[in-house]
Amino acid sequence: MCEDNHAGLGRRALFVTGAAAALTLGNVTFARGADDMHDAETRTVRGTLPPGAPDFVYLPVEVPDGVREIKVSYTYDRPSVPAGTTGNGLDIGIFDQHGTELGGKGFRGWSGGARTEFFIRADDATPGYIPGRIEEGTWQIALGPYTVAPQGLNYEVTITLTYGEQAEAARPVYPPERAKGRGRAWYRGDCHLHSWYSDGRRTPAEIAALAREAGLDFINSSEHNTHSAHAHWADVAGDDLLVMLGEEVTTRNGHVVALGVEPGTFIDWRYRARDNRFGKFARQIRRSGGLVVPAHPHATCVGCNWKFGFGEADAVEVWNGPWTPDDEVALADWDGMLVASTRDKGRDWIPAMGNSDAHRSPDPVGSPQTVVLADDLTREAIQEGIRAGRSYIAESKNVSLTFTASGGRAEQAGIGERLEVGPKTPVTVRLEVSGAPRCVVRFVTDQGVLFTSAPLPVTGSGVVEWRTTPSYAAYVRAELRHEAAVGPLPGALAAFTNPIFLGRS
Numbered sequence: 046m047c048e049d050n051h052a053g054l055g056r057r058a059l060f061v062t063g064a065a066a067a068l069t070l071g072n073v074t075f076a077r078g079a080d081d082m083h084d085a086e087t088r089t090v091r092g093t094l095p096p097g098a099p100d101f102v103y104l105p106v107e108v109p110d111g112v113r114e115i116k117v118s119y120t121y122d123r124p125s126v127p128a129g130t131t132g133n134g135l136d137i138g139i140f141d142q143h144g145t146e147l148g149g150k151g152f153r154g155w156s157g158g159a160r161t162e163f164f165i166r167a168d169d170a171t172p173g174y175i176p177g178r179i180e181e182g183t184w185q186i187a188l189g190p191y192t193v194a195p196q197g198l199n200y201e202v203t204i205t206l207t208y209g210e211q212a213e214a215a216r217p218v219y220p221p222e223r224a225k226g227r228g229r230a231w232y233r234g235d236c237h238l239h240s241w242y243s244d245g246r247r248t249p250a251e252i253a254a255l256a257r258e259a260g261l262d263f264i265n266s267s268e269h270n271t272h273s274a275h276a277h278w279a280d281v282a283g284d285d286l287l288v289m290l291g292e293e294v295t296t297r298n299g300h301v302v303a304l305g306v307e308p309g310t311f312i313d314w315r316y317r318a319r320d321n322r323f324g325k326f327a328r329q330i331r332r333s334g335g336l337v338v339p340a341h342p343h344a345t346c347v348g349c350n351w352k353f354g355f356g357e358a359d360a361v362e363v364w365n366g367p368w369t370p371d372d373e374v375a376l377a378d379w380d381g382m383l384v385a386s387t388r389d390k391g392r393d394w395i396p397a398m399g400n401s402d403a404h405r406s407p408d409p410v411g412s413p414q415t416v417v418l419a420d421d422l423t424r425e426a427i428q429e430g431i432r433a434g435r436s437y438i439a440e441s442k443n444v445s446l447t448f449t450a451s452g453g454r455a456e457q458a459g460i461g462e463r464l465e466v467g468p469k470t471p472v473t474v475r476l477e478v479s480g481a482p483r484c485v486v487r488f489v490t491d492q493g494v495l496f497t498s499a500p501l502p503v504t505g506s507g508v509v510e511w512r513t514t515p516s517y518a519a520y521v522r523a524e525l526r527h528e529a530a531v532g533p534l535p536g537a538l539a540a541f542t543n544p545i546f547l548g549r550s
Contacts, residue, residue, distance in 0.1 A: 067101040067145075067315075072183070074107045075206055085207045094190050094198040100297055101315055103145055104186040106204055112179045114207040115139075117186060118162035121200040131347065133198045134158055136189035138270070139165070139174070142182025148313045148326065151185070153177070155270040157295070158191070159244035168212035172242040173271050178211055192347060217276035219308035224262070225284035226422025233442060234427065235411045236265035236304050237293065237340060237362065237400030242274035246405035249274065253281035253288070255403075259411025260442030263287040263427055267302050269295045270314045287422050291335060294326065299339065299351035301327075302362065302400075304431070305424050306335035318352040327357035336428055338398060341365035343374040355382065355395055359432050364399030364413045368440075368537040376541070380522075383544055384491045387519040396431065396461065396543050399438030413438050413538075416446075418460070434461030434543040437523075443480035443505075448523050450474050450545045463546040468516040472547055476523045479506045484525045484539045490518035500528065515548030 073088050090104060108115070121135045138155030145151055154174025156163055163171035170176040190198055226232070239245030240252055247255075249266075256264050266274050266288065275290045282288040289305040298318040303310070310333040316322035327337045336359040342351035344365065355361060361382075363375045379397055386394035399413035416437050417430035430436060437446050437460060450464045451457040452472035458464035464472060476486055482505035486498040495518065501507040513521065522544040527536035 067103060068099045069103045069105065072105045072107055073204060075109055085205050087203060087205045089201060089203045091199070091201045094188075094193055094200065096193045096195055096197065098190045098193055098198070100189065100317070102188040102190065103140075104188065104202060106184045106186060108142070108179065108181055108184050108206065110181040111208050112181075112206045113209040113211045114164055114166045115179055115184070116162065116164040116205040116207070117202065119188075119200060119202045120161065121198055124194050124196045126194045126196075130195060131192035133194045134191035135198060135200060136191055137163075138187045138189070139163075140185040140187060142180050142184060144183075145185050145187070147315060147322070148329070152311050152313075153184075154273060155187075155243075157189070157244060157269055166212060167214045170273070172240075173268070173273050175271075175273055177214055217309065218279045219275060219290065220278045220282035220288040222287075222289075222424040224282070224287040224422045226262075226419075226426075229418070229420050231416050232262040232419050232422055232427060232430075233259075233411070233414050233416050233439075234261055234263035234265070234287075235259070235401050235403075235414050236263075236289070236291070236338070236398065237267050237302055237365070237402045238264055238410065239268060239293075239402070239404045240266070240274055240277075242266075242277065243268035243271060243293075244404060247403075249278050249281050252403075252410060253278075253286060255410035257286060259409070259414065261286065261411050261414060262422055263289060264410075265289040265291045265302070265304050267291045267293040267304075269293050272309060272311045275308050287424065287427065289424050289427070293340060295348070296323075296353075297348045299353055300341065300349060301351075301353075302336075302338040302340050303330045303333075304336040304338050304359075305428050306330060306333040310335070318354075323353045324357055331359075334424070334428075336360060336431060338362055340400075341371065341375070341402065343371040343378065345371060358395050360396045360398045360434075362400055363397040364438050364538065364541075366400075366402045366408070367412075372538075373535075376538075380489065383520060383522075387491055387546070394434070394544070394546075396434030396436065397438065397541070398431065398436070411441065413440050414442070436460065437540060437542040438538075439540040440538070441480075444525065444540045445479045446523065446525070446540055446542060447477040448475070448542050448545065450521060450547065458545050460545060461543050463548075463550060464515075465549050466515060466547070468548055469514055472513050472515065472518075474511045474513065474521050474523075474545070476509045477507075478509070478525060481505045481525050481539050483528055485528070485536070487524040487526060487535075489522050489524060491520060492518065513547070518547055520544035520546045 140151035143151035419430035
């Protein structure tokens, strides 16, 4: 084993990638190549990153010809820090000889902080990484100092190259884009899930089994900053479960779900809002057949709060996992965007979604779930239903809603639609509920909550109606709330709908 030390910033080069500033360390070289086919060769690099280090630090590795496997392991210190101060957190990934250009072809995998080591071969790779041939050239180990303690971050990276003949690369097989649907119907799905291909602990097979148990018709693979799971879902999809492919693009200024992209699509995440790069990658998501869905926009974890604005969003994840105060804030913020869309006539409204963001036991898959009216159980039909807002969000398969508005000469509109009647026309709003014992119904408009029902019976079923006019309510959406635990505060959501708009556009 040979050791290289990179101790001072003066021995490093700072450069700008076209997005966030990055740091490049000195090259790691190996003494032998293909002419000396010994088993393996190892190098270890140690160094320290100060507080305020760039978002990404690249360690160039000169890979000679004749390598059949790259293995990398790393450690870093976690010193005690004062209360209220962030400690050390260091992510890791790798780019191959094609380079680290933003959005380029060099990406070969990312595990964030979920793993302390990984390998890549032609025929296999650690979950989170992309198998394929090991080509000669400069590879780059990417370190992401997520947070750095006041004392700095001491790291150690060990690279092992194993020489020999490379195995034959396997051709990836992807899940079909169609399942056996019921024609135009309501389909249930969870589009934000994590397996062991990023920081989850479940296999795709385990997630698929839980999805079926939760009554889901579709799911979306959304690993953090990698598409490595795409080729591992075909065996668990079926006539009863549509598996769409995507990524949770995890930037330093918020996360976005790329929902239902073409298989093998990688979306880069190495930028902040101040870099003005998000629009480029949002357009890439759509060119790849996907939807742009900002995730948990008001989450309180470091880097989770959404700061890119919603101008590129196709939908927004208002409800993420168990109902918490940040979801309540996201709901209020989304409702404010609905009001703005009614004021600015040329402005499109952004539909809401709900997903579990399940990672491991006991996180429930399908709680919440988005229930979509789609023409069939296909990727494009589900996406069109989500984009159009023909959907509601429910805490489980037990909750079902039918929400309509009617008025005028027998005109009727459903969720995500517009009831085209005059401003003074009487409108009847009707919500049919099942599976929500003791919950209350609230009708929310651009003025706020204008109607709250008595609790539903213990059977959980009921019908609630309310009357209004388009001049009084520009839209109406329904909420189903559990009994409040404290005073005047509303209870946790059991379900809510996207709006029905009232009046002529």
